[in-house]
Amino acid sequence: MLQIYLFNYTMNLLFLRKEDNLKYKSYKKSDDYSYVFGAFPVIELLENSPEIIREIIISEKYNEIDELVGKLETKGIKYSISDKSIRRIADKGNIYLIAVFDKKRGRIEDGNHIVLHEPSDMGNLGTIIRTMLGFGFRDLAIVGNSCDHFNPKVIRASMGAFFKINIEYFEDIDDYLNKFKDREIYSFILSSDNQKKLVDIKSCGRYSLIFGNEGSGLPTKFESIGDSVLIPQSEDVDSLNLTIAAAVAMFWFKENVEI
Amino acid sequence: MLQIYLFNYTMNLLFLRKEDNLKYKSYKKSDDYSYVFGAFPVIELLENSPEIIREIIISEKYNEIDELVGKLETKGIKYSISDKSIRRIADKGNIYLIAVFDKKRGRIEDGNHIVLHEPSDMGNLGTIIRTMLGFGFRDLAIVGNSCDHFNPKVIRASMGAFFKINIEYFEDIDDYLNKFKDREIYSFILSSDNQKKLVDIKSCGRYSLIFGNEGSGLPTKFESIGDSVLIPQSEDVDSLNLTIAAAVAMFWFKENVEI
Numbered sequence: 001m002l003q004i005y006l007f008n009y010t011m012n013l014l015f016l017r018k019e020d021n022l023k024y025k026s027y028k029k030s031d032d033y034s035y036v037f038g039a040f041p042v043i044e045l046l047e048n049s050p051e052i053i054r055e056i057i058i059s060e061k062y063n064e065i066d067e068l069v070g071k072l073e074t075k076g077i078k079y080s081i082s083d084k085s086i087r088r089i090a091d092k093g094n095i096y097l098i099a100v101f102d103k104k105r106g107r108i109e110d111g112n113h114i115v116l117h118e119p120s121d122m123g124n125l126g127t128i129i130r131t132m133l134g135f136g137f138r139d140l141a142i143v144g145n146s147c148d149h150f151n152p153k154v155i156r157a158s159m160g161a162f163f164k165i166n167i168e169y170f171e172d173i174d175d176y177l178n179k180f181k182d183r184e185i186y187s188f189i190l191s192s193d194n195q196k197k198l199v200d201i202k203s204c205g206r207y208s209l210i211f212g213n214e215g216s217g218l219p220t221k222f223e224s225i226g227d228s229v230l231i232p233q234s235e236d237v238d239s240l241n242l243t244i245a246a247a248v249a250m251f252w253f254k255e256n257v258e259i
Numbered sequence: 260m261l262q263i264y265l266f267n268y269t270m271n272l273l274f275l276r277k278e279d280n281l282k283y284k285s286y287k288k289s290d291d292y293s294y295v296f297g298a299f300p301v302i303e304l305l306e307n308s309p310e311i312i313r314e315i316i317i318s319e320k321y322n323e324i325d326e327l328v329g330k331l332e333t334k335g336i337k338y339s340i341s342d343k344s345i346r347r348i349a350d351k352g353n354i355y356l357i358a359v360f361d362k363k364r365g366r367i368e369d370g371n372h373i374v375l376h377e378p379s380d381m382g383n384l385g386t387i388i389r390t391m392l393g394f395g396f397r398d399l400a401i402v403g404n405s406c407d408h409f410n411p412k413v414i415r416a417s418m419g420a421f422f423k424i425n426i427e428y429f430e431d432i433d434d435y436l437n438k439f440k441d442r443e444i445y446s447f448i449l450s451s452d453n454q455k456k457l458v459d460i461k462s463c464g465r466y467s468l469i470f471g472n473e474g475s476g477l478p479t480k481f482e483s484i485g486d487s488v489l490i491p492q493s494e495d496v497d498s499l500n501l502t503i504a505a506a507v508a509m510f511w512f513k514e515n516v517e518i
Contacts, residue, residue, distance in 0.1 A: 131503050134496040164495055199514045232514060236423055237393040240506075244390050247503040248510045255458045255491060256515075 024057070024089050024100060027152050033100050034150040037090055042097040044160040050075055052101045057085050059096040068097075103150045108139035108168040110180065112253070114246065115141040115210040117173060117218055122147050124214060126157020127243045133161040135250040141208075143170045173210075173225065183208055185226025188249060189218050190239055192228040198249060201229070203258040209249050214242045283316070283348050283359060286411050292359050293409040296349055301356040303419045309334055313359040316344050321355040362409045367398035367427040369439065371512070373505065374400040374469040376432065376477055381406050383473060385416020386502045392420040394509040400467075402429045432469075432484065442467055444485025447508060448477050449498055451487040457508060460488070462517040468508050473501045 027035055033054055036042050039062070045053065056072055056079040058065060065081065072079045086095055114137050119125050125147060132140060142149055149169070155162045170176040177185075183206045189195070210225070212218030217239070222228070231245055239245070286294055292313055295301050298321070304312065315331055315338040317324060324340065331338045345354055373396050378384050384406060391399060401408055408428070414421045429435040436444075442465045448454070469484070471477030476498070481487070490504055498504070 127500055127503070130496060130500060134492040134499045134503070136493045159496075161496060231510070233393040234395045237389060237418075237420060240393045241386055241389060241502075243500075244386070244393075244502065244506040247499075247506055251490070251507045251510070 022088075024055075024085060026089060026091060029148045029151070032103055034103055034155070035089060035152045036099040036101065036155055037092070037095050037097075037152055038156070039097045041155065041160045042099045045099050045101065045163055046071070046075075046077070049101075049163050050077060052104060053077055054100040054102060055079060057082060057089070057098040057100065059083050059086050062096040105169070106167045108141055108166045110206070111139055112137060112206060113139045113141055113180065113183075113208040114250070115143060115173075115176065115208050116146065116246075117210060117222075118144045118213040118216075119146050119211075119242070121214050121242075122151050122153040123157045124241075124243050125149060126154045126159075126162070128246050129154070129158040129165060129167075130161040131243065131247045131250060133164055135247075135254045137250060137254075138165050140165055140167045141170055141176050142167060143173050143176055173222075177225070180208065182206070185210065186229045186249075187218055187222040187225050187227070188212070188231065188245060189222060189228045190230070192223045192230075194223075195228045195230045198229055198231050198252050199256075201227075201252070201257055204253075205259065207253065209246075209253065211242060211246050211249075281347075283314075283344060285348060285350060288407045288410070291362055293362055293414070294348060294411045295358040295360065295414055296351070296354050296356075296411055297415070298356045300414065300419045301358045304358050304360065304422055305330070305334075305336070308360075308422050309336060311360045311363060312336055313361060314338060316341060316348070316357040316359065318342055318345050318355040327356075364428070365426045367400055367425045369465070370398055371396060371465060371518075372398045372400055372439065372442075372467040373509070374402060374432075374435065374467050375405065375505075376469060376481075377403045377472040377475075378405050378470075378501070380473050380501075381410050381412040382416045383500075383502050384408060385413045385418075385421070387505050388413070388417040388424060388426075389420040390502065390506045390509060392423055394506075394513045396509060396513075397424050399424055399426045400429055400435050401426060402432050402435055432481075436484070439467065441465070444469065445488045445508075446477055446481040446484050446486070447471070447490065447504060448481060448487045449489070451482045451489075453482075454487045454489045457488055457490050457511050458515075460486075460511070460516055463512075464518065466512065466518075468505070468512065470501060470505050470508075 036045050056077060058068065058079060058081045060081055060083050069079065086098060089098055114132055129140065149167060184204045185208050187210045210222065231240060231248055233240055295304050315336060317327065317338060317340045319340055319342050328338065345357060348357055373391055388399065408426060443463045444467050446469045469481065490499060490507055492499055
């Protein structure tokens with residue numbers, strides 16, 4: 001019996017599971033799935049949200065194949081072992097694990113929100129998601145003509161934080177404001193007639209912090225959406241980097257504003 | 260007379276200045292010069308620090324050649340017009356201007372300092388330089404085994420701020436501490452026995468804020484260098500991104516700590 005088992009197990013390891021899954025190619029925005037690259041974030045996803053995983057693709061060179069396969073079989077998660085599949089999907093080399101996961105339209109809760117209006121840089125978006133988690137923000141609204149937040153680059157830059165916060169997309173800011181009414185709104189704008197300085201905000205109720213696009217900032221109509229807030233900065237720079245401005249504002253609200 | 264002048268001018272424009280300068284190739288750390296890529300930062304350098312420019316290399320397709328050449332001739336700055344030179348130097352396409360400038364060992368003044376211990380990511384370093392300028396910090400000490408701060412990638416990420424702050428390199432932290440003695444030192448460390456929270460620092464004298472490497476942070480010996488400071492953060496992230504931690508600390512000291 002044991003011999004038969006070992007034979008099957010070995011055959012399985014050598015041949016049966018080594019399949020080139022032609023279905024998955026390099027990421028496309030129009031797909032209803034996306035990818036997580038790299039052992040560390042894939043394993044985090046496996047621990048935190050196994051229910052959204054379609055399949056795990058494992059490199060033939062991954063050095064803990066047996067342990068991982070055991071875990072995947074216990075959890076009933078589909079997997080394949082194929083360097084060819086990995087090369088077809090990943091844009092970079094040295095990737096040993098890929099998770100294919102379902103894009104699901106997310107919903108945010110009615111807590112304190114970070115709102116990004118038309119963010120365009122995927123690396124920035126990922127860094128902001130990581131910073132949100134670092135400062136304890138759990139709900140991100142993305143509004144308007146923005147970069148694809150499911151792109152693997154966003155997930156990579158978030159260093160796993162992507163799967164620990166809620167993200168909801170809104171066509172425009174009115175949709176967002178109609179859904180979440182009972183709160184204080186702070187629009188971060190570089191120049192406006194009637195501005196509060198960030199450090200002068202000492203207390204508030206439930207709130208939303210709104211930030212504009214990396215290049216163009218918030219359109220002027222946001223001057224009449226909530227309070228306009230300025231992060232003081234020298235005239236030697238055009239503006240702070242979006243990730244920096246968002247981080248400083250999050251830090252101030254979490255650590256210094258009494259709710 | 261006018262005809263002769265125009266003839267010379269045209270010949271000059273067409274042939275004489277169009278030279279492929281073979282001396283300059285893609286950036287090397289061992290060179291005693293570096294490059295600034297792109298029209299906007301090159302023109303900023305020209306306005307702010309023309310004395311360090313060796314040569315300006317202009318694309319044949321740059322659309323304001325005459326105006327620029329007039330300015331360079333007035334200032335007595337060497338230039339050449341050559342797409343070949345540009346292609347040989349630049350790693351990316353669509354570059355119309357390159358400035359070649361002298362690497363000069365910088366000196367910082369005895370004000371408030373940002374100190375980076377072994378920073379390794381050139382994009383991060385550039386972003387920190389930009390953020391420093393945004394919050395009014397003018398002196399950056401770089402310590403130990405760090406990335407090459409003259410690399411064009413650092414300059415690009417700083418968005419021109421590179422030429423507006425002082426940068427001094429120190430072999431190790433003792434060299435730095437020996438040179439700048441009369442000041443308060445704050446070492447940003449994730450876990451240490453005796454930590455101050457950033458928001459509990461309310462006043463101080465002249466100061467230095469020390470940050471460690473992106474991956475490994477500050478070595479334990481920094482626990483006995485000045486005060487250890489913690490930026491409060493959730494346990495869901497390993498640590499904040501270095502650029503984010505440095506920005507939040509700079510913001511706090513500039514806006515909230517009485518000096």
